[in-house]
Amino acid sequence: MTAGKGWWGQRRNRQLTLIACFLLPSLAIFFLYRILPLGWNVILSFESWSPLKPAAWVGFEHYVEMWSYDDVFWVSLWNTLIFIAASPLVIAAALGVALLVNSDLRGASVYRTIVFLSYPLMTVAVGIIWRWMYDERGGIINYALRASGLVDGPVGFLQSFDWALPSVIFAGVWQTIGFYMIILLTGLQSIPQNLYEAARIDGAPAYARFFRITLPMLRPSIFLCVVVGILNSFTSFDLVYIMTNGGPGHATELLITHIYKSAFEQTKFDYAAALTVVQFGLLLLLTYAANKAAGGNAGAVEQD
Amino acid sequence: MAARPSRPRLLLRHATLVAVSFVMLLPFYWVMKTAVTNENIYAYPPGIVPRDPHLFNFVDVWYLIPFPRYLLNSIVVSAIAVAGNVVLNAMAGYALTRQFPGRRAVLALFLSCMLIPFQATIIPAYLITAKMGLLNTYFGLAFPMLSTIICIFVFKAAFEAVPRSLIDAARLDGLSEWRIILRVLLPLSKPAIATNVILSFIWSWNNFLWPLLITRDPTMQTLPLGLARFLSYMEDTTGALYAFAVLVLAPSVLVFLMAQKEFIRGLTSGATKG
Numbered sequence A: 001m002t003a004g005k006g007w008w009g010q011r012r013n014r015q016l017t018l019i020a021c022f023l024l025p026s027l028a029i030f031f032l033y034r035i036l037p038l039g040w041n042v043i044l045s046f047e048s049w050s051p052l053k054p055a056a057w058v059g060f061e062h063y064v065e066m067w068s069y070d071d072v073f074w075v076s077l078w079n080t081l082i083f084i085a086a087s088p089l090v091i092a093a094a095l096g097v098a099l100l101v102n103s104d105l106r107g108a109s110v111y112r113t114i115v116f117l118s119y120p121l122m123t124v125a126v127g128i129i130w131r132w133m134y135d136e137r138g139g140i141i142n143y144a145l146r147a148s149g150l151v152d153g154p155v156g157f158l159q160s161f162d163w164a165l166p167s168v169i170f171a172g173v174w175q176t177i178g179f180y181m182i183i184l185l186t187g188l189q190s191i192p193q194n195l196y197e198a199a200r201i202d203g204a205p206a207y208a209r210f211f212r213i214t215l216p217m218l219r220p221s222i223f224l225c226v227v228v229g230i231l232n233s234f235t236s237f238d239l240v241y242i243m244t245n246g247g248p249g250h251a252t253e254l255l256i257t258h259i260y261k262s263a264f265e266q267t268k269f270d271y272a273a274a275l276t277v278v279q280f281g282l283l284l285l286l287t288y289a290a291n292k293a294a295g296g297n298a299g300a301v302e303q304d
Numbered sequence B: 001m002a003a004r005p006s007r008p009r010l011l012l013r014h015a016t017l018v019a020v021s022f023v024m025l026l027p028f029y030w031v032m033k034t035a036v037t038n039e040n041i042y043a044y045p046p047g048i049v050p051r052d053p054h055l056f057n058f059v060d061v062w063y064l065i066p067f068p069r070y071l072l073n074s075i076v077v078s079a080i081a082v083a084g085n086v087v088l089n090a091m092a093g094y095a096l097t098r099q100f101p102g103r104r105a106v107l108a109l110f111l112s113c114m115l116i117p118f119q120a121t122i123i124p125a126y127l128i129t130a131k132m133g134l135l136n137t138y139f140g141l142a143f144p145m146l147s148t149i150i151c152i153f154v155f156k157a158a159f160e161a162v163p164r165s166l167i168d169a170a171r172l173d174g175l176s177e178w179r180i181i182l183r184v185l186l187p188l189s190k191p192a193i194a195t196n197v198i199l200s201f202i203w204s205w206n207n208f209l210w211p212l213l214i215t216r217d218p219t220m221q222t223l224p225l226g227l228a229r230f231l232s233y234m235e236d237t238t239g240a241l242y243a244f245a246v247l248v249l250a251p252s253v254l255v256f257l258m259a260q261k262e263f264i265r266g267l268t269s270g271a272t273k274g
Helices: A011-045 A061-069 A071-085 A087-101 A108-116 A123-134 A140-147 A164-189 A193-201 A206-217 A219-235 A237-243 A255-265 A269-293 B007-035 B056-064 B067-097 B103-113 B118-131 B138-145 B149-161 B164-172 B177-185 B187-206 B209-214 B223-234 B239-258 B260-273
Strands: A047-050 A053-057
Touching (some): A011 A269, A011 B067, A011 B103, A011 B138, A047 A269, A061 A071, A071 A164, A071 A219, A071 A269, A087 A108, A087 A164, A108 A164, A108 B260, A123 A140, A123 A164, A123 A237, A164 B007, A206 A219, A219 A255, A237 A255, A255 A269, A255 B118, B007 B239, B056 B067, B067 B149, B067 B187, B067 B223, B103 B149, B118 B138, B187 B239, B187 B260, B223 B239
């Protein structure tokens, strides 16, 4: 480009402007709905505020209240941890299915579609379906249990303090196992086949091939599944809200449902913000631990 | 794997997968069976096959609740979200294929934003939306979903796969930046567009928490809210609830079955990228 056309005339500057204009809308959305809320949550958690009264700095008051006086917080924290702790079992099951589907088995793609089919469904509808599956009279689970003589009377799965949480978790597993399977399947397919051939020539037995080749090579995919499992404790709001709304008592209360109820049912936005900070901290901590356990760089992306 | 599995092992594999498929499909069957059942759905024992199946419950859905209104709202919000995703993600994806100062920072920002679940932002997001006066509006419902990081990376990967020489040739021919995007890059990235459309449709169609927070006005509520409302005031005493659930699930199941490949590609490319 010739000089003297001014700033705008320069091709490089024109391109930079274009790039900036292209990035701005997305950046604005992520700023408004991701970055800004994160900071706002932190500030709000140190304030006493509600829509009708001015904000006042109260320091750690909400955190003290949470720690010492809020029993529901501890119950929901515990439930959230159980929710997260269930995900390694699901990932193991999904790995089993992925290994079975990854062969040249006839009909493998049909099985894959069936297992994945529940993932894109609306979670509200999934909750309604599973409420009905667990129902004492019309549900097929109780019917099967009673017809086979395993139980004498109907089991109120979602009304029972012992069974409600596992039941909700199982419904969540039903919906998400296909997603884990797809991630692991992609990981399996990226393992070079010659590794297996070399191992076979060396006479390595099947279990050794699995533990020495498959599992180590799958590490990034498994790490990703673990992160998704941790995130699920947040995203399972819909399922819990529809199936039990945290009940019976607070037996299925998760931190996210506690946050929702504190903020939007009791209008304690400030306190709910403190709860959110705690849950987000938990999420970061667990993700960091998972990353360390996976070898430190499993989440690394973009090598260029 | 190269070695042929023996016959009994093959049978065992099929048996396991059939059992898994059975568990995965049973809820679908059960809800559809209930939706077409005329009898008292609480009768015990429940029939395994529906006696004299009929579609009365589906007609009920139309009259018991403002179903057309919910449907319209869902369609409008999804359409805004899909349009926003395709346009904004393509723009951002293209920008990320270019070199510019601060590129690494923007990439790092996007990747760290992926770790912030939307649920963790609900309180300020609600307050921000209220400040902008967007509560109870279509745009407010779609706003947070107008751009998705995973889909930006889908576009970025698709644009990077276009041979450099093709773009350079177009540039030598004097095509402007806009022309290159519209005439060269986008036509070669149709699968990425399809992935964007499908993912953003399914996400906005299924979204529940956000509409729950910002729509108090019943005439602005979307299908998931309608379903939840129906559940709360009917106390699942009628088969119509399940007919409603089937109606709501049908579009996403259809979209998924028609475009399974694009859907999975989107999820896994987002996954392997970050």
